[in-house]
Amino acid sequence: YVETELEMPWRKVLETVTAGGVHFAFDPPTQGAAVLIQSSDAATLDKFLGAVLDLAELDAKFNKKDEIRSGQYRGVKVYRVDRARFAVADRWLVICNNDELGKRIVDLHLDGGDATLARNEQFRAARKSIADAPVVWAYVNVAALRDAGAAKDAFRGKSDNPVAELLAGGLLATAQHTPYLTLSGYLTPKQLRLVAAAPHEAAWAGEAREYFFGPRGQGVAPPLLSPAGTILSVSTHRDIAQMWLRADDLLDEKAVDQLAQADSNLSTLFAGKDFGEQILGSFQPDVQIVAVRQDFADVLPRPAIKLPAAAIVFRLKEPEAMMPEMRRTFQSLVGFLNIVGAQQGQPPLDIDIDKADGLQLVHASYVPTEDEKESTSARINYNFSPTVAFAGDRFVIASTTALARQLGEAKPALARAKGANANTELTLHAATLREALADNRDQLVAQNMLKEGHTREEAQQQVDGLLAVLGVLHDASLSLDVTDSTVQLSAELNLNDVE
Incomplete structure (x- = not known):
């Protein structure tokens, strides 16, 4: 219908009607919203609006809606269709949702003024x-x-x-x-x-959010990890320790209480050490997270549902001092998981330690039952072999030993190019x-x-x-x-x- 009325293809109609751009605006004083469309040809714009209004009028009659009302404001044609207001001023089509905003737009168009964008x-x-x-x-x-x-x-x-x-x-x-x-x-x-x-x-x-931007706002993210199958x-x-310690300045009262409860529980897990200051405080503000597709082609038991492996990598400020602490905590956590798992009928985790070429892996793996050893539709547990790895100042927490080993053996990534600003x-x-x-x-x-x-x-x-x-x-x-x-x-x- 529009093509027939305007005697041109609809793509050409849109190109002509919107040649000067489509602009959307929200005006807080009137709580009004407006769309302003600038055409390259006033005659085409008039025909286009006429065709649209004809269709709207047919719809109103068919669906028993209010009729389209028309009039003039300062010599400018204006229309009202339901809650929408339309006006055509020269090559501009103005659509808005209230009269006050529409009048202000027309006034500015006709009178000009200094209060313009x-x-x-x-x-x-x-x-x-x-x-x-x-x-x-x-x-x-x-x-x-x-x-x-x-x-x-x-x-x-x-x-x-x-x-x-x-x-x-x-x-x-x-x-x-x-x-x-x-x-x-x-x-x-x-x-x-x-x-x-x-x-x-x-x-x-300020000081409170220095944890986010870094000193003087110069904190830069480490390079992205990209092991095979990423x-x-x-x-x-992120300086997580600083965020944790400044919780009173950053979070509301309820969130602070929740964090305090978590701090108490985690401090117990870490043998009474202050979680925010002594544990999180041992990490440098570089955090890397990666998830990879696992290859189960030569793995048995093979889980029916195959989940990606994931890892988070930190850098330790004092690796020699923190390595024993992190290792003991991981071993304690595995022991706790075995107790809970036994109560729920889950297979046990067997823990082991590997050391070679500057890499230390503390890893746990599920021990399959006899009827699961050759299974190709085993429980979801067999997606996991929880592992922590230590390599230089790198500290890796991974869901699988294979991923922890891959990240631990990888050469430290080169420094990012000078001038990069990625936080x-x-x-x-x-x-x-x-x-x-x-x-x-x-x-x-x-x-x-x-x-x-x-x-x-x-x-x-x-x-x-x-x-x-x-x-x-x-x-x-x-x-x-x-x-x-x-x-x-x-x-x-x-x-x-x-x-």
Whole structure:
């Protein structure tokens, strides 16, 4: 219908109507939202709006809705369809949700004035900060949101969740002070990239959140780990001990009480040592996490459900002093797990120690029963062989001995290139994730049948559809970069070549 009315293909219609861009705005004083679309041709815009209104009128009659109302404001055509207001001013189409905001927009268009974004120094600085040419761009006046009392939880400075504080607490400090935030999106046939950036100063974090940004805001994440079969790799700069010890400044009262209870229990596990100061305080602020696909081809017993292996890697400040303590604690933990497991009918863990070429492994493995030794559908326990590894100042906690050995034997990663500012990095490898899911296809199909009530064929179609989607994706990544003047969060999605 639109093509017939405008006598041009719909793609050409959209190109003409949106040639000057599509702009979305939210106005706190009126609690109004508006969309402004600039066309390259006023006549085409009039015809387009007429066609859309004709369709809306037919819909209103068919569904017994309120009729479309029309009128004029200062010589500008205005329309009301349900809760939406429309106005056409020259080559601009204005859509908003209340009369007051619509009138203000028309007044500014007709009268001009100094109170415009084009004349706003903060907006101009934000626009200038955007590199390249994004396909979509947004500006958020954070200072105005703070002053208006919006999103109070984001600006109050204290978190109610210790894990959320560890992951993103530094961003709360930035949100309390930064004047604005920019959002930009970039799109190519093989990549989607989204970037959020805001002005930042190291002083805003204060001493309380130095754990997040590092001294003088210069904390940098170590390189990402990438052993064979990597599914997910995370690297970050976090002084966990400092966060733990400054909990009163960072967390609300309830979260502080929860952390105090955890501290008491963990101190008991570590033979009375203060968990925050003596245990967490023994780690350097470099944290690396990795998850890998396990290869069970030559492994028996072979679990029916095949889980990835995972590990976390720390660096010890005084490895010689802390190694015996960590080893004893791990052995005590394995003993505790055996007691609990025996009560639940689980197989026991057998513990052993290997030492060779500067690498020490303290590892435990499940002892299979006679009828499980050759099983290819064994219990989920056989995904695990809990291990701690010591190699120089590296301290590895892994779910399997194979992964701990691989990380312990690997050469220390080279220092990252000068000028890199990554505080946190994350990479997901889609091909390996797809393989890990395909390893469990039968289990996923059975789970889908039970949970969704599907037939086997329907469940297989859904699972295979998920695997097909992952086949299109190459990788996904997330990066938090911090400089002396900016904090920037980037998300990237890369696609495979489609044949």
